[in-house]
Amino acid sequence: MQLGFDAMPRRLIKVTPSRLSTWVDCPRRFRMAYLDRPTPPRGGAWAHSTLGAVVHNALRAFFDLPVAKRTPEAAVALVGQHWSDEGFAGPTQAAEYRTRAAGWVADYVAENDVSMDPVGLERWVSAPVGTIVAEGRVDRIDERDGEVVIIDYKTGRSALTTDDARSSQALALYVLAARRTLRRPCTRVELHHLPTGTVAAWEHTEESLTRHRTRAEEAAEEFHLATDTLNAGGDPDVLFPAQVGRQCSWCDFRRSCQEGQAAGPAMESWAMLAPLG
Template identity: 60%
Template sequence: MPRRLFSATPSKLATYADCPRRYRFAYLTRPTPPKGPAWAHNTVGAAVHAALRSWWELPLGKRSPAAARQLLYGVWSRTGFRDDEQADRWRSRAAGWLTDYVGELDPAEEPVGTERTVGATTERLALSGRIDRIDQRGDELVVVDYKTGRVPSTEDEARGSPALAIYVLGVRRTLRRACNRVELHHLPSRTVAVFEHTERSLANHVRRAEDIAADIETATEALAAGADPDVAFPPVTGQQCSWCDFRPSCPAGQAAVPARETWSFLAEETPPAE
């Protein structure tokens, strides 16, 4: 019988690569262990992404910077912030990013897709992912990913992102169009990091993804055969334990580093090091 393809998303592969125990908690353990609190920087990113998706769904004549601001206000949440003052301050800041960004867009240039799910297969994987935006530039399609983090995106980040490579493969397979270019649009700095994938760079990403999937399958089979869960899926401790969603259920992570405040990843909000 043909080997069954391993179903993978960028998030699924990245979770295992970061920490096998976190992968087990997220994808195998049922019921899923309780998670820690939500993070303010994720709240910001989710609101901006939702507003941009809705902005492109507006009738052409209503796609204005003011409309983008109102869409952000409509989906804004106070989750993860220290207090209402901080949440309001960041809402204003995010609204400024958004209105500046859409002010530089041509609202008449309809994207090929927004929040579009695409998929592709390799010899061992069934890959899928959801893309923020797909643009048409001449005869080719371009993958656009929005970023709202503290640090501007770089070409190295665009080149090294497994998710963006999977998106390129997914666009090619799902939409049957040429696609090589990926772009990281960092709204806070109004910069764009670009990389043009080649067949070689994509093959390198596929090989790494298949290696991770093989490790997951080996660990999952060991677990099913009765192996100790913490041996089959061991924790990888480090600074990432301070913000892991499953920190409440992981004694190793709790012992490794102190927990961070849920707003500490916001720019200019990190407390000084002791």
């Protein structure tokens, strides 16, 4: 008996945490970021994103150093090497936050055990799970007692909580992908908030991972169907409507979205920095 097309296995949908969160936040921004060609022009750099990237890059380079050279002084020097003024109000503000970032990183390496080599730094992980292929780049993966731990650095304005770690779909998908990629057990996720020196952690169960996976599968099916319908000639504004809200003030595609512009004034590129003090 010959199988019909309905019996053929479905193609898995590749997803990253960024794609999923963009779709949920605003389908129009998803279309502009991932489907429109040429891609609409993006806005300029954001100071808080620059700050976060510098800290991430400095810590990656730090753990690439031999253990004997992993000192707070080395961490401060790496912040300087990776620094950028993009998005800041000017050189004075940039210099103030450069000093702050150097202090965060120096305190972090002084107060934590940095003698162990991570299993992965900026490691790409990918695995089929259910109807999707979950993939993405993890800031750091440690090994503890035969299991791997997913670590995500954060530099935002506020300290993070256990609920933040528990509810993070990105971290849950990284767990699922890391298990397959590294072939090791993995349940623990950690958010390392450098400004406060705190760690928010969560131990996932199979049930909690399944809940995250199911939500990811539902969102992936939605944007996959919308994309297929668009390719078949569907109306882009109907399939990918603008989700208007406060986020329109800092959307990278604001200049190409009339609804977003009407939602409120544009935010200054340094407005989401934590206040100095």
